[in-house]
Amino acid sequence: MTAVGIDAIEVWTGKLKLDLAETFAPQKGDDPEKYTKGLGLFASSFPDAYEDIVTMGANAAHRLMERKGLEPDDVGRIDVATESAFDNSKPVSTYVAGCLEQVYEGDFHHANKGERKFACIAGTQSLDDAVNWILAGRNRGRGALVIATDTALYARGDAGEATQGAGAVAMYITEDPSVVELSTEQGYGSADETDFLKPNQQFPSVDGKRSVQVYLSRMREALADFESVAGATHPDDYEFIPFHTPFPGMVRKAAVLGYRHMIRNTDVEEELADEIGRQPRRENFDDDAAFEDAIREHMDDLKETDAYREWYADTIEPTLDVSREVGNWYTGSVHVARMSALMHAAGSDTDLAGKKLLLGSYGSGAQAEIHEETVQPGYEDAVEAANIDEQIAARYDLSWSEYEQVHDRHNHEKRVELEPFTQPDGEFVFDGWGPMNERKYTYAE
Numbered sequence: 074m075t076a077v078g079i080d081a082i083e084v085w086t087g088k089l090k091l092d093l094a095e096t097f098a099p100q101k102g103d104d105p106e107k108y109t110k111g112l113g114l115f116a117s118s119f120p121d122a123y124e125d126i127v128t129m130g131a132n133a134a135h136r137l138m139e140r141k142g143l144e145p146d147d148v149g150r151i152d153v154a155t156e157s158a159f160d161n162s163k164p165v166s167t168y169v170a171g172c173l174e175q176v177y178e179g180d181f182h183h184a185n186k187g188e189r190k191f192a193c194i195a196g197t198q199s200l201d202d203a204v205n206w207i208l209a210g211r212n213r214g215r216g217a218l219v220i221a222t223d224t225a226l227y228a229r230g231d232a233g234e235a236t237q238g239a240g241a242v243a244m245y246i247t248e249d250p251s252v253v254e255l256s257t258e259q260g261y262g263s264a265d266e267t268d269f270l271k272p273n274q275q276f277p278s279v280d281g282k283r284s285v286q287v288y289l290s291r292m293r294e295a296l297a298d299f300e301s302v303a304g305a306t307h308p309d310d311y312e313f314i315p316f317h318t319p320f321p322g323m324v325r326k327a328a329v330l331g332y333r334h335m336i337r338n339t340d341v342e343e344e345l346a347d348e349i350g351r352q353p354r355r356e357n358f359d360d361d362a363a364f365e366d367a368i369r370e371h372m373d374d375l376k377e378t379d380a381y382r383e384w385y386a387d388t389i390e391p392t393l394d395v396s397r398e399v400g401n402w403y404t405g406s407v408h409v410a411r412m413s414a415l416m417h418a419a420g421s422d423t424d425l426a427g428k429k430l431l432l433g434s435y436g437s438g439a440q441a442e443i444h445e446e447t448v449q450p451g452y453e454d455a456v457e458a459a460n461i462d463e464q465i466a467a468r469y470d471l472s473w474s475e476y477e478q479v480h481d482r483h484n485h486e487k488r489v490e491l492e493p494f495t496q497p498d499g500e501f502v503f504d505g506w507g508p509m510n511e512r513k514y515t516y517a518e
């Protein structure tokens with residue numbers, strides 16, 4: 074079968090930064106370690122006054138096209154995944170195409186454009202759509218541009234305020250890809266849930282504690298469903314496991330559950346049996362409550378074993394490096410986690426070509442999806458060209474009162490003027506409003 078997957082990835086972070094330990098925690102009267110250790114986050118990215126989901130998505134796509142030497146004629150499809158859209162009819166992908174047409178000779182009139190919505194999992198769904206389009210032979214030799222872009226803002230004072238973020242990931246999907254090939258096997262866990270939603274409102278209504286439980290339940294279902302088509306998984310099968318990362322502490326919870334599931338009835342469970350016993354089995358308990366207590370106790374012990382700690386340090390920790398610095402990018406988050414792992418491997422001696430990743434995507438509402446990816450030879454070139462570390466380091470560090478102004482600036486219910494904190498340099502910028510209340514963009518040299 075034809076190999077189809079991601080040929081190039083570019084990441085674009087919002088230009089501003091809110092430091093959680095230095096700036097956020099003191100204002101909330103909290104111990105900074107609640108954020109740095111508990112949630113596992115150091116900072117959030119925010120868009121400057123001239124940035125939004127269109128500029129960040131178009132800028133990521135532009136960098137990608139320049140690096141790959143692509144012209145509009147090479148792109149047969151532009152799909153944008155976002156949960157921060159500002160228009161219920163005209164998709165963000167049309168604005169992105171309009172931006173790109175300002176800097177290329179050709180146009181994207183031939184390209185199918187759309188917008189995907191299912192909370193954070195929409196980025197992966199758009200990726201799947203692109204892969205399926207190519208596998209179906211409908212791409213006429215062209216590739217697909219998939220852009221996940223969000224300004225993940227919460228209402229001021231919401232518990233989610235510490236997990237905000239803003240940025241975009243652009244991916245180019247082709248046959249014979251240079252970065253990763255996607256498996257056709259997938260697993261789903263999907264249910265009608267009201268853990269996190271935005272019923273025609275910009276800032277989410279969130280049941281934070283419940284959202285954590287729903288994430289874990291759907292992810293567990295998706296793993297079981299994946300195994301029903303791909304066979305049993307084992308921790309040693311995967312070099313990295315990038316998860317959707319609203320905050321690294323969430324992934325810490327998902328990882329131990331996944332590990333417990335993967336080692337059940339394996340050599341690893343046997344090897345750990347002397348130290349912590351075998352995993353509790355439901356048939357040995359009178360009721361669910363007693364079984365669940367035993368599971369919780371077992372997982373507390375499992376987390377402390379050397380086997381688990383080493384696996385976590387090698388397989389999970391490297392996926393979190395970027396997320397810790399930028400916060401939640403919703404649709405882009407799992408793609409940031411993959412990028413973070415690939416950058417980590419490219420910067421060390423790990424020979425990753427041919428090795429496998431297991432991607433765990435999640436969207437509230439709620440759905441999880443799991444698929445495998447095979448890293449392609451030459452992936453290092455693709456990730457080394459990305460300058461995400463430089464972008465992170467170059468962000469303007471906001472004071473608390475500046476943060477308050479930035480939050481207001483990006484609140485759709487307010488029209489707040491704000492002097493930018495940074496200077497645009499060879500990028501698309503928001504340029505005011507048109508006669509039909511449309512947003513206008515220009516390329517700033």
Ligand code: CAA
Nearest residue numbers: 104106107110111112193232233281282284285288319437
């Ligand atoms: N030192 C070290 N750790 C500390 C600490 C300290 N001083 N103080 C607190 N902690 C730990 C807590 O023990 C907790 O860790 P555990 O969960 O492992 O026990 C962690 O820090 C967070 O503390 P709280 O639970 O008290 O934090 P909170 O209630 O203020 O907020 C939250 C947590 C409810 C998840 C909130 O961040 C939130 O609502 N986030 C938005 C929703 C979200 O991201 N949900 C995730 C699943 S849904 C999803 O993934 C979709 C999506 O993108 C939104």
